[in-house]
Amino acid sequence: MSTTKRLSPGDMVLYVVLILMVFVVSFPLLYATSQSFQTNQTLYRYPPTIVTTEPTLQNWQNLFNREDLMLPRWLANSFYVATSHTLLVLLVTSLAAYAFARLKFPGRNVLFFLLLATLMIPGQVTLIPNYLVLRDLKMLNTPSAMILPGVANVTAVFLLRQFFMSIPTELEEAAIIDGASRFGVYWRIVLPLSIPALIALAIFVFQANWNDLLWPLVVTSQVEQRTLPVGLSILNGSYGTQERGLVLAGAIFSTIPVLLVYLVFQRWIIRGVTFTSGFGGR
Amino acid sequence: MAQHTTRLVPDKPARPALLSAEGLRYLLARPSTREALVAYVFLTPFFIFFIVFVLRAIVQAGYMSLHDWKVLGTTQKFIGLQNYTELLNDDVWWIALKNTAVFAALTVAGTTALSLGLALILRRNLRGTNFFRSAFYAPSILSVGIVAICWGWLMNTDFGVINYALRSLGLRPINWTGDAAVVIPALSLVTIWWGFGFPMLIMLAGLQNIPEQLYEAARIDGANPRQVFWYITLPLLRPTLLFVTVTGFIAHFQVFGQPYFMTNSGGPGRASYTVILYLYEAAWEAFRMGFASSVAFTLAIILMIITLIQFFFIGRRVEY
Structure with a gap:
């Protein structure tokens, strides 16, 4: 299309709509990512802390330490089965x-x-x-x-x-x-x-x-045989109410490979x- | 040249009797037979899977739905249509059916409006259209668990950021997944966010298929944008719109993951209990395989009626 066309007021309105929509689409994932770096103390508090000043890796470490969670294994299963x-x-x-x-x-x-x-x-x-x-x-x-x-x-x-x-x-x-x-x-x-x-x-x-x-x-x-979607339901079912940060970290962890493939x-x-x-x- | 015959046209070999070794050899040597044999070899792998996992399964489901089928039983008791009458007399089934229909209708309406609006904007080919198109399709690639977990936290009654925003604006907070009157629209909202990219892309393709001359002609005739939309865009987009709404309705009628994750399989009470949850619990919690098969068949009939309506409408394609 033309390269040096000036934006008409109508087009400006459309851009505002589109950018607003990009915000709506990305916000749940961005917010979940930001929340996954918070402790349970700051998560279960009102008003919510949108971006924490003291990020912690605790939830992400727990994700790979808990006996009943096998996210890398579930990811590998999903990949093997789907391929x-x-x-x-x-x-x-x-x-x-x-x-x-x-x-x-x-x-x-x-x-x-x-x-x-x-x-x-x-x-x-x-x-x-x-x-x-x-x-x-x-x-x-x-x-x-x-x-x-x-x-x-x-x-x-x-x-x-x-x-x-x-x-x-x-x-x-x-x-x-x-x-x-x-x-x-x-x-x-x-x-x-x-x-x-x-x-x-x-x-x-x-x-x-x-x-x-x-x-x-x-x-x-x-x-050990579960796939990622079922694994997420185990994660959510076991920790959904008590340790939301852990669950959000798991969701984001499962999003990363998919999002990378999508970007490429x-x-x-x-x-x-x-x-x-x-x-x-x- | 010719040593023992003077005939110019060689004899066509006589066709031997079919049921003899000679006949079989003749038949197999024919090109058309060879082609057919090759075709059957090509089809064999597909039909092994098709027969085992599709045809047999459909027939067996029908057979099972007429029995009181015990998972570990060796003989199964034939009970005629009792499973079906039990289903139709079960209040919970009707609640599930109503919830599912409301959910599907709300989701399709919201999705169609949003994706049509965005497709109309993207069709103008503003700079950055490719970026917006990719961004809007992105949620569709996520699995339902990711969507449900992220949104579950946004919609949390006490600590969720949506209710925080509502309170900041001086509005009353909403108990999104805990209020029977709100839960279906809430799940619907999440599903719209998750899936609007697919119909948007299809409608965008549909819009791009509308010939540019029609718009030029309308402009020359002095039509305003609203007239152009109602008298050109919408009628010519009709097949695409019908495809999107009907396939969307069928897909959303089979909703399972959202209530499974977000409302503890159908809560509060039965307010977000859906048809597939009903099927799932009949088969894998109550282990009533015969009854669950009758649920599956009833669902199939409902969806077939919807599909037939689709064929009826799309059959009358618009010509241009």
Whole structure:
């Protein structure tokens, strides 16, 4: 846009609104950070101390000293589970999406319709049967319980199929004439050309798995197997009323890695949102 | 050249009978058969997961909902629709349903208004738009626990900074999560803060898809900004708005983490008790898996009706 345009009064008002909104968005996290460096004595006092003159690391030290809190472990679990889940989803759904996009086979329309029909049914319906089957397979309290059930991601198949269909077929035909197998075409041509779509989808799938609370709560019961969202509920449940500074430190600790990833990949993430919603955009 | 025949067109090999080794070889050698086989190989991993964790699960949930299902039982007693009649006669279920619907409606209304307003501002491409866009989406990446813990402290009745601000302005402090009349709007407020970035980005994309010529034409015709908004922007944004409101309503109908963290699973009393909390407690606190399955199916029916309404409206897309 223009570089030396002067601000009109109307634009000034809009900037005020936007900056106010930045304040509203950032304040809860900034305030929690500032509070996490205070002692319980100053926290439970009225009027509240917004920024303390005597910061203490006590809460942050306690976060890693308490026997029942394993935040680094929970963080590692979350990372392992979400990464494995995402990679598996990308591999499995892109194979299926390629078949639906490019290959002719009996039953194609029926199977595709079946997939779309299950989109109508919310995930909660499968919660209990999947819990029981994982119990029978002795998979409760293992990472597999959080990695495997969501792999058949129908939305992912649908989005990737749309994307694959937009790739010109000439490239694939040329490769086949040169002697490539179907898998070779998928692996060496279609997947590399789909990297933007795959990244957008990966972010979407990763985020959903990373932030899931209900399912990990149900399928894990041992403290070492918990993921970060469940860990936070343990932290909040055990110390929420007595040691708020500790709980706030835990929340901020869990925010840092996510926020760093967001700062680095924000452009991809924001592009990914419009891609996965199916509304195009740029 | 031709050694033993003078025919110019070679014989098409006769199609052998299907149920013979010869026939099978013929069938497998056909390109279309090969393609289909490749396709089935490509689909196999997906369908293993799909059949085990989706199809089987849906069918089993339906089956279980007709039984008095004991977690450790070897035989389960068929009881017909009793789970469903019990559910529909349970006052707590109706309280949960009402709370959830009010929460979803409030959250969607607030989110839509806020995100539409911000999308309209960002669409003007003021300097720094990219920064604002990233900043406003940031809360959406947080997990519900972080949001609930931070806001829980802001909203603390005695030591919270929000009530401090209210008192400083001479207003009465509010018991945000402890007052039955306030708790749902309070959770809704937190959720709006958490999630408005997603619809904002989608509406921004929707606004950018509206052709610039329409705005130029309106300007030439002397339309004022309000007319432009009501007669161009809003009608052309309708599909996006419907998508955002309906998917938002469905998503917020499945609220769980906010009351789980902030109101001790539905308090005060049952004032913030929601449908998923009801399901969770039926299955994993009372261990009534059959009854909980009937809850899940009833929820599915409710959400399907909402989805059908969505299809009905979005089916009538606006053309331009």
